Amino acid sequence: MKDKLQVIWNKRVVGTLNRHQKGNVVFQYSQDWIDNESSPISLSLPCRKEKFAPGISTAFFENLLPESNTRAILAFRNRFDKKDTYSFLENFGEDCAGALSIIPGGMKPDFTPGQYENITQELIDALDKILVDPDKYKLYPEMKQAKLSLAGAQDKLPVYLKGTQFYLPKNSGSATTHIIKPINAGFTDIPRNEAFCMELAQRSGFPIPNSKIMKIGGHELFVVDRYDRQVFNKEIVRIHQEDFCQAMGYPVERKYQEAGGPGFAECRELIDEYLSNKGVMNRLLFIRMMIFNYIIGNHDAHGKNFSILHDNGFELAPFYDLVSTQVYPLDNKFAMAIGQTFRLDRIKEHSFELFAKDMNVRPNLLKTFTKEIYGAVEKELNGLILAHEKNYGEAEIYKDLSEVIKSNITQLQRFFR
Numbered sequence: 229m230k231d232k233l234q235v236i237w238n239k240r241v242v243g244t245l246n247r248h249q250k251g252n253v254v255f256q257y258s259q260d261w262i263d264n265e266s267s268p269i270s271l272s273l274p275c276r277k278e279k280f281a282p283g284i285s286t287a288f289f290e291n292l293l294p295e296s297n298t299r300a301i302l303a304f305r306n307r308f309d310k311k312d313t314y315s316f317l318e319n320f321g322e323d324c325a326g327a328l329s330i331i332p333g334g335m336k337p338d339f340t341p342g343q344y345e346n347i348t349q350e351l352i353d354a355l356d357k358i359l360v361d362p363d364k365y366k367l368y369p370e371m372k373q374a375k376l377s378l379a380g381a382q383d384k385l386p387v388y389l390k391g392t393q394f395y396l397p398k399n400s401g402s403a404t405t406h407i408i409k410p411i412n413a414g415f416t417d418i419p420r421n422e423a424f425c426m427e428l429a430q431r432s433g434f435p436i437p438n439s440k441i442m443k444i445g446g447h448e449l450f451v452v453d454r455y456d457r458q459v460f461n462k463e464i465v466r467i468h469q470e471d472f473c474q475a476m477g478y479p480v481e482r483k484y485q486e487a488g489g490p491g492f493a494e495c496r497e498l499i500d501e502y503l504s505n506k507g508v509m510n511r512l513l514f515i516r517m518m519i520f521n522y523i524i525g526n527h528d529a530h531g532k533n534f535s536i537l538h539d540n541g542f543e544l545a546p547f548y549d550l551v552s553t554q555v556y557p558l559d560n561k562f563a564m565a566i567g568q569t570f571r572l573d574r575i576k577e578h579s580f581e582l583f584a585k586d587m588n589v590r591p592n593l594l595k596t597f598t599k600e601i602y603g604a605v606e607k608e609l610n611g612l613i614l615a616h617e618k619n620y621g622e623a624e625i626y627k628d629l630s631e632v633i634k635s636n637i638t639q640l641q642r643f644f645r
């Protein structure tokens with residue numbers, strides 16, 4: 229079992245990972261899983277006896293790992309290459325997005341639940357360092373005992389949260405329940421931005437996990453409940469999910485459509501093909517979310533920012549990572565083209581007609597949805613700003629958010645007269 233990793237789902241070995249060249253991995257389902265469970269870990273890795281090729285295996289598993297700077301720092305400190313997916317999974321795979329827990333081949337998994345270590349003081353120390361030099365310090369690498377992983381470019385940490393105390397799991401049987409994100413140097417008040425957009429979406433009728441701002445040691449954190457964790461018989465159980473890139477077999481470097489990743493038409497095909505148990509409901513929900521993202525100016529809704537829950541069939545997961553990028557002086561390119569354009573300043577009425585075509589709905593339905601959604605957003609906007617200011621204190625970002633949202637609504641009102 230040396231040079232092999234065990235992939236665990238629900239306390240059973242679902243399969244193994246073998247090291248391949250350059251840190252790539254080869255996945256194979258276990259015979260026990262095929263005989264007794266037969267649920268696939270991914271729509272791109274259907275349950276079968278044969279090994280999967282390194283390309284498709286690595287694409288799925290690498291998509292579980294932290295990205296950009298965090299990944300580079302972790303690789304440097306642990307002395308392996310940042311492309312070495314196998315070593316990352318071996319060291320940081322015990323608690324991931326979804327149900328999988330990855331542990332070294334020769335190890336007997338410890339499934340005892342409730343084994344956590346309080347890291348509140350360490351977390352405050354790490355946040356102090358991040359405040360001074362955010363490029364050099366990130367939460368994961370500062371937590372020496374963290375054997376966990378989550379994708380994404382933003383600094384973050386999955387934790388178990390009880391009251392005001394933060395914990396990390398000590399074994400595979402103890403899962404994290406929340407995700408925290410600290411401030412980010414280039415982006416003012418980003419925890420407020422995300423908490424605001426998530427709550428606005430929730431109040432506008434979308435399925436969104438609960439989130440809030442917490443303050444520890446003088447630092448503001450965005451804190452969100454993990455929807456891929458549930459309490460069952462007093463034990464925290466991991467619910468399986470995968471993001472759209474994993475489901476379509478795209479490697480992480482292709483999460484943006486412009487980099488060869490999924491666009492709206494491809495998302496629609498995925499939803500229609502696999503999430504059909506609720507008829508067109510999943511597709512319509514996805515369309516509504518696209519409109520909401522347009523209104524708040526979230527231009528970063530790429531293929532890893534949508535997920536599928538594997539729980540009683542396949543369903544669109546609740547939405548996450550809702551941030552208004554339009555409030556920042558960025559190039560403001562959409563992660564997925566609307567009609568034929570990636571650029572906000574090139575959007576025309578016609579772009580939405582083409583979008584409706586990509587999503588296989590009539591333009592009139594898109595118009596009805598758009599009016600409904602901006603109506604709901606307009607109704608909630610001012611009340612939510614007041615609530616945030618009351619709960620967390622005033623911040624510049626609310627004015628910027630309000631301006632962006634109002635101007636996007638005015639534009640949509642012109643397009644959908």
Ligand SMILES: Nc1ncnc2c1ncn2[C@@H]1O[C@H](COP(=O)(O)OP(=O)(O)OP(=O)(O)O)[C@@H](O)[C@H]1O
Nearest residue numbers: 325379380381382437452453454455456532548549
């Ligand atoms: N509330 C949640 N419950 C369960 N899983 C979540 C939740 N929020 C995020 N995730 C998972 O964690 C991953 C990273 O989270 P998120 O997208 O918020 O990070 P990010 O660093 O902001 O991403 P990006 O690189 O898109 O900016 C997601 O792709 C998803 O798999």
Ligand SMILES: [Mg+2]
Nearest residue numbers: 380532533549
């Ligand atoms: Mg994301």
